[in-house]
Amino acid sequence: MTGTCIIGQSGGPTAVINASLYGAVKAALDSPKITRVLGAHHGIAGVLSDDLYDLGKEDVAELELLPFTPSSALGSCRYKLKDPDSDPKEFEKLLAIFKKYDVRYFFYIGGNDSMDTCEKVSRYFSKVSYDCRVMGIPKTIDNDLNGTDHCPGYGSAAKFIATSMLEVYKDCRVYDKRTITVVEIMGRNAGWLTAASALASKFGEGPDLIYLPETPFEMNAFLERAADEYEAQGGLLVAVSEGIRGKSGKLAIEAEAESGDGFVDSFGHVQLGGVASLLAAKLQKCTDAKVRAIELSLLQRCAAHCASKTDIDEALLAGSVAVNAAVNGETGKMVAFECTREGGYTSKTKLIPLTLSANAEKPVPAEWITDGGITDGFIDYALPLIQGEPDRPLVNSLPRFTNLKRVKA
Numbered sequence: 001m002t003g004t005c006i007i008g009q010s011g012g013p014t015a016v017i018n019a020s021l022y023g024a025v026k027a028a029l030d031s032p033k034i035t036r037v038l039g040a041h042h043g044i045a046g047v048l049s050d051d052l053y054d055l056g057k058e059d060v061a062e063l064e065l066l067p068f069t070p071s072s073a074l075g076s077c078r079y080k081l082k083d084p085d086s087d088p089k090e091f092e093k094l095l096a097i098f099k100k101y102d103v104r105y106f107f108y109i110g111g112n113d114s115m116d117t118c119e120k121v122s123r124y125f126s127k128v129s130y131d132c133r134v135m136g137i138p139k140t141i142d143n144d145l146n147g148t149d150h151c152p153g154y155g156s157a158a159k160f161i162a163t164s165m166l167e168v169y170k171d172c173r174v175y176d177k178r179t180i181t182v183v184e185i186m187g188r189n190a191g192w193l194t195a196a197s198a199l200a201s202k203f204g205e206g207p208d209l210i211y212l213p214e215t216p217f218e219m220n221a222f223l224e225r226a227a228d229e230y231e232a233q234g235g236l237l238v239a240v241s242e243g244i245r246g247k248s249g250k251l252a253i254e255a256e257a258e259s260g261d262g263f264v265d266s267f268g269h270v271q272l273g274g275v276a277s278l279l280a281a282k283l284q285k286c287t288d289a290k291v292r293a294i295e296l297s298l299l300q301r302c303a304a305h306c307a308s309k310t311d312i313d314e315a316l317l318a319g320s321v322a323v324n325a326a327v328n329g330e331t332g333k334m335v336a337f338e339c340t341r342e343g344g345y346t347s348k349t350k351l352i353p354l355t356l357s358a359n360a361e362k363p364v365p366a367e368w369i370t371d372g373g374i375t376d377g378f379i380d381y382a383l384p385l386i387q388g389e390p391d392r393p394l395v396n397s398l399p400r401f402t403n404l405k406r407v408k409a
Contacts, residue, residue: 002033003104003130005323006047007055007298008040009138009139010110011078012119013071013357014153015160015304017139018402020109021073022066023319024137025055033327034105038409043077044108044117048090050097052409065402067312068305068392073404081117084124091124098132101409105133105326109319111140111151115334119354122332133288135352136334137318143192143303146360148336152318153301155385158196159184160303162386163206164296165200165239172237180226180236182287184276186300188243189213191302191364196241196382198374208236209239209372213243214363217252222279223286225372230287236301242275253278305399309388314347321349 005028006295009017018382021039028037040046055063068072084091097103098256108118115136122134138145155158167184172181185194191212200206208229211217230236243253280293318335325333333351340346368378393400 001104001133003102004036004038005034005105005107006040006098006101006103007074007107008043008109009049009072009074009076010043010108010114011076011140012111012301013076014139014141014301015070015156015307016067016152016311017071017109018069018073019067019312019315020137020139020152022063022317024107024109024323024371025063025066025319027320027323028105029056031327034323035292036101038101038103039074041406042075043079043110043114044081045077046075047097049094050100052101053404054407054409057407058404062402062404065393065400067316068304068307068390068399069401070302073402078113080113081120081393084120084127088124091206094121095128095130095229097124098130103132105323107135107137107319107322107326109137109139111138111142111145112357112361114139115145115354116152116358118334119332119358121356126332133329133331134354135322135330136327136357137322138334138336139315139359140372141193142187142190144190144361144363145357146362147334147356149339149347150337150385152311152315154192155308155314156303156306157193157300158199158382159192159308159386160300161196161198161296161400162206162305163306165197165237166204168294169200169205169207169237173235175290178235178289180230180238180280180283180287180291182238182240182276182279182283182291182293183207184240184242184274184293184295186296187213187241189361189363191241192242194241195241195364195368195374195378198378199382199386201377202376206237207239208233209238210374211238211240212364212369213241213245213373214248215369216367217244218246219252219282223282226283227287227373230289236280236289239281240275244275305392307390308386309390310385312390313388317349325351339384341380341384345387
């Protein structure tokens, strides 16, 4: 099948999402079956508004910088399509755009919701008998995509978190006055990122206590444990997921807001996030320590200076595999990774149905989580993913990122 392809990016950016973009763009430009390579400005929202770039008109040298450039070069979105079986209007609009440019291939780089978008688009085109091959390319620092060993983006974020925790630990122990530092790490429903802080503890010095969303968080038990650890060690470093929640399933920050102790805005709405500040305030009341709260925030997903070469290489591979698979007849699939770690790390790609990954979250296995800590099972899993130092292009000792012309289609 011959025709145009559209490539889009969606959801939260990562340090290597553009590596997947480059892998897909290069494979598409090299394929005789793909006549034109278009990029969607702001993901599926850009497709709906006919806001597309002609990536074939970009300078090759600038495209080659994509693997070392963080964030989403095409622009991202968080746009959820309705179900085509109940409300096909958006899909009718998509079909008109695809027909306008003779689009026969669609590649979408993203996480759970993005795979949901792919699945809906693929299902609709099949229903109306429009011949277009749809492929998902995995991306998320949360590492919670179902059906794959891990996701591109996670290894680099994990490396940044482990490195940051090693550095923060050193800073926390410099003063004669004892300190407590609480570091808040992204992860609403899955604690893969927070678990990465255990790499610092294993291979240097890192958090004394680690809390993930997968296990119920009890405030009083935490405060008692933290106070004991602080007294015993003369200081304390805590890593906590933003999504920690109690036995009821309510986020810790939400439960505190309802009790009158948490954070609400001027309308009385619960402010989700700020859990480190909440815990720090609680600890300040029950200890004599100097207490700090640190929120790593966007740094976790844009720290290309701390990217893992393994992560970049696998992100590139995911993009190229998706394009080559589609050209060879595959559709309705997502590229996934299948890995072994015994006797050395090996990784290979496979294709899984989009239905397996769409809106399905993969938690950290319960056997890797202890009371306030992480087991070596997780260490063995995560360590290969953070390996390698990419040869990043620099100008005046600062990173040189890509500058696309963004020529409108």
